[in-house]
Amino acid sequence: MKIDLNNFERFEARHNAPNHTQIEEMLAALGVSDIDELISQTVPEKIRLKKPLELPQPLTEYQFLRHFKTIADKNKIYRSYIGMGYYNTITPPVILRNIMENPGWYTAYTPYQAEIAQGRLEMLLNFQTMVTDLTGMELANASLLDEATAAGEVVHMFYGARKGAKKKQANKFFASNTCHPQTLDLLKTRCTPIGVELVIGEVADLDVTDPTLFGVLVQYPDTNGGITDYTDFIAAAHENGVLVAMASDLLALTVLKEPGKMDADAVVGSAQRFGVPMGYGGPHAGFLATRDAYKRQIPGRIIGISKDKDGNEAYRMALQTREQHIKRERATSNICTAQVLLGVMASAYAIYHGPEGLKTIAYRTHGMANLLKQSVEKLGFEVVNNGYFDTLRINTTALQAKAIRLLAEERLTNFRYFEDGNIGLSMNQSTDVSHIADIVDLIQDALGLNVAVNVEALAENIEIAVPAELQRESDFLTHPVFNQYHAEHEMLRYLKRLENKDLSLVHSMISLGSCTMKLNATAEMIPVTWPEFGQMHPFAPKEQAQGYQEIFKDLEAWLCEITGFDAMSLQPNSGANGEYAGLLTIRAYHEGIGEGHRNIAIIPSSAHGTNPASAVMAGMKVIIVKCDEAGNIDVEDLKAKVEKHSNELSCLMITYPSTHGVFEESVVEICQIIHDNGGRVYMDGANMNAQVGLTSPANIGADVCHLNLHKTFCIPHGGGGPGVGPIGVVADLAPYLPGHAVIDNNVGEKASTAVAAAPWGSASILPISYAYIRMMGGEGLTNATKIAILNANYMQSRLKDHYPVLYVGANGRNAHEMIVDCRQFKPAGIEVEDIAKRLMDYGYHAPTVSFPVPGTLMIEPTESESKTELDQFCDAMIQIRQEIQEVIDGQADAVENVLKNAPHTQAQVITEEWTMPYSREKAVYPLPYVQANKFWPTVRRIDSAFGDRNLVCSCIPVSEFEEAEA
């Protein structure tokens, strides 16, 4: 036998799960002879791509990791003292391995199904407790995208909270010029479109009696490192009806008087330095804390405590009525995907170190700054900032700074270089005395100084240098959770205990329509925690980040090939942020060609809630267009509305294939109508998994499209984030893509202001999508799309006799997802929620509930599930259908039945007395496979309304805890 020496193990076969036999079986079930026949019945001929994707030949996992290491090596990791919101931090290995590198945590979905998400919900409650405690505020959300966007959210929040006379006339927001430059840039982005005038200046010069002023942002410690007591300033602002937010730093707040004590109205910041690597800009958890009074205005997700059916404490997402899913264009923000995994890591860091451990780290960091200050003063330099926690701005001249920079880079060290010649240095958890000695030597050598400075001797007598009135007096993190897991075994077991409460992709398929929960391959994940990627500061000189730059360049080119676009921005750090960036790009383009008055966004009624919410943030007026019976956009209604508003038309936002899971035939015509009327077409790319290699947004006629790399391109969901939402654009929009205030991200001089804090957003997870494309190749990716469509249609064929399938294409086919209707069970008292909860008893996470149609489930299997898994899920759905029939037929009790009582817990079925009219076995082992591999929900059905009425969003402190126990 001849041996083919080039026959290597293909990654594609690991990712696209159904094997050859399974594919044949599924094709037979669908009555088609091959997969291309199915595809031609599904994807309209006129939008099909005419040639295959041109991408590099696929690599095996082994080849890829070896190749990628050579790219990683092109990142030169220098010791960073740059600061500006990003600091070296030490990820405790127990957190690195058990959270960051653990699919049990990173493959989970957003915790909508709370009964099987108690682990991460508990950790997010810990996160909120940590943030409220350290900032001294009453309420915090469960993460935002980054510090700068959190500051942007504050503008919206304060603007919406204006009262009295301010409500009519106040449209001015003031930001201190000592905020980080990337934050100021983002405020510009956020203010202009909604008609808020942004004033940047000295706080001392601000007239708080200005009747047009509604809000202020200051930074504490500020970007120069200075610390100021804002108590009097805030009091004066409040007297004039002006709200004040402070951007702050969680580590500093273990030492410094907390903003709550100064009566701040909101506090924003980043939890990065709590154990999350810098990663060249992200992802990290931004936070926003505020007063209880603003609980209905606060953006993002809030976790609250409620109770389950047995009255046991249980967690779930609170006050969801504020969110874009329900409120749409009246939502408090467009936040959907946030930074759950990074929030989980940061709270784990706080739990592992505890209040005392955090203080030790903070005092040491502060002490290093003190040591450096004394040392450089001995060299004759002055520290210009007024007080400090960890950062010094040193009064060097431009000439001196130049010499220092030259030598510093030779010695693999980065400082911050101010425009006026000053240098800035920020200390961090990893700084030790020898590093301070190195810095002193470096400055002396660079400037030819020879001053006797004995750093070690100085280090013997370092004291806290925060003025007494700015020192923190109150306790924090007094809840038991922050005080009992400091030994590694205790921590390890706590993390495992939480992980075990959550259902993730390590257990079973999560067929979340629209969210594309596909395989997050281990080989794709491995480079994420390589130090060459993790330890790069986002504002390090680009020459040091050549590995990253190469990845960006390739990835942009590949995504352009896949989407058909001319340029790509990797900056947006979620899908919704991509929508916002894309709309701003259209807006800037229209302004650029003298048509800045165009401000109407047309959005189909079936659109995802983020679409209208983003349009409003981008300063647009939303006009809704209807869908017809078949779920397609009503072209006549569209035409009428477009023609009526043709002079003000900015864009159409459209999802393709539609949120109904169908490739609409009329899409090309729809795009033409928009273009003919001077508008641009924004495509929501969440459904890109049905397009790759078969058609493309540009081919269909779109001008801009965001991709959800955390859906289609394998970045894991992280339990609700991180995400990456790059946007692709056609050539004439490219000059207006988002730029960056600190680092030139290659867009050019017409670049818009930024939509994220870092120049390339969440850079450190881009290797995941890079790896996916590089290991699949063009053919593999195209096959993935085909299999995704095959899997969905196979499930349709199995389920359609049991549940009506809504909205199919011209040939009775679905795209990569389908909607099954559950509304017909309502008369028997069975709601779609009951089916979702009952699936938990079968070991499954429900598909998407009630989007885009209330009372339905939207199922998207993806290509990464084998026929075995699809069949098992279908068996569960079919069995549930029989259980519903028993209720309809009166065989089962209308109230005490397996559906209404789902999910069932272990505690419930082992009770001595079982009073249900059905058996325990039926409750928890409804099919044989379940018995072999049971996943136990840890709480019974959670009462959401109770939690919203009695909002509790943080852990209870030890004192009250002990009282309660007594």
Ligand SMILES: *Cc1c(COP(=O)(O)O)cnc(C)c1O
């Ligand atoms: C997921 C999704 C979004 C939002 O993306 P995020 O990354 O969660 O912000 C927008 N539109 C559709 C159709 C989606 O499925």
